[in-house]
Amino acid sequence: MVSPAYDGFPAAVGVSRLTVYDWPTVEGLPGGGTPHLHLTCSEGYVVTAGRGTVQTLTTSGFEETPLEPGTVAWFTPGTIHRLVNDGGLEIIVVMQNSGLPEAGDAVLTLPQDRLTDPGTYADAVRIPADLPEAEQARIARARRDTATRRFLELRAATRDGAPEPLAAFHRAAAELVRPRLDDWERRWRDGAHVAAEATRAQLDALRGKDGGHLSAARVSATGPAARGRFGMCGRLAVYPGI
Template identity: 45%
Template sequence: MNSFPGGVAVTDLEVYDTAACDGRVGGSPHLHTASSEAYIVIAGTGAVHTLSAQGYAEHSLEPGDTLWFTPGTIHRLINGGGLRLLVVMSNAGLPEAGDAVFTFPAHVLDDPDAYRAAATLPDGPDIAQAVQVRRDLAVEGFLALQRGGAEALAAFHTQAARLVGGRIARWQKIWERSVAAPAAATRDQLTALAAGEPGALGAASVTRAVREPGERAWGMCGRLRTWSEDVR
């Protein structure tokens, strides 16, 4: 099957519209340990608050805006009203495999079992409440990181790396399939074209993505709509 162009993943995100423990409306602060992320605003207004090597910043969002950030950037989406984004993630498959780490307080991050318990959502009718509890815990840690400056951010990066360390062998296999293989195919195609040969052109095809059925999933920042390949 053909992967999405560039080895990326695309998600339709409706940002949460409930208030966190500090009164701000929006999603759970977190970072990605290996993947870059882009926001394309398609409706509503709001902002994304970030903590990175550049310090703390607030970036306004309105329809037509496009913003992206690299791994290690802590980000928190703020919903100013009806905020809806098209989210583009590099390394398709890695975010779904646990590439993200919530900004929980340090004592939770230091205990893998406690982190797992805090990050995992239950099935059933209590999920909406669990999403808010998880977000409030992440906001608590985010505010502490904001106060702590560069030293606190560096410590969080170390904690995040330790949390995901056991998953890297699996991630490498995902990356080889979703990113490295398409890149290698492009390399081979350029070699063929340089030699005056059609290469892969004769095997050209079209793939349609189909929307996943049912309600939107509960994500870190909002309700998610994803697509899968139509293999009929």
């Protein structure tokens, strides 16, 4: 039996290297990223340096998970998350579905009037790549601070037993990404789906005493396609095709 062709990164996950922002936050924490959630992807952190926490907010409430070198933490779609940098926090980020979180599967916790339609949201989150680095940093920091203020409001409402503000954010986030779903499905079919089907075919072949797929083994390697990009949570090194 010939297995489906798949030679991408294992399990069709995406990988990036993240240096979390050290800009002080609106409530006086040493540094941190921009609160946001993902709609269809789980995300994982492998902490490589520094100390901090990941703050999360779901319908079950608010939590803080300590992060230090060697910690592996992950969360499922719908988890609003925010990295807090207590000093030198660096992370390898592992993202489901071929890095879909960096391809639009994220909505920042912006005020509700900036979540009304995709165009309004895009204008609110855009960091033009042709601007000087200092201006990009200013926009990224202002965007983070705006989202953080809304995150703190959502956290307070959830703590006080008022579920509607968080529910309204969920509804708005789901509506914002709806126009992209066909593109996301193609990415899933070409990546995670193919990878899973390849494994199934290989298992079937091995049960039939057919190890022919082993002769097609290959090795791949790559370096970052971009370094220092202003991301949601910090400066990113992004890898192509992963």
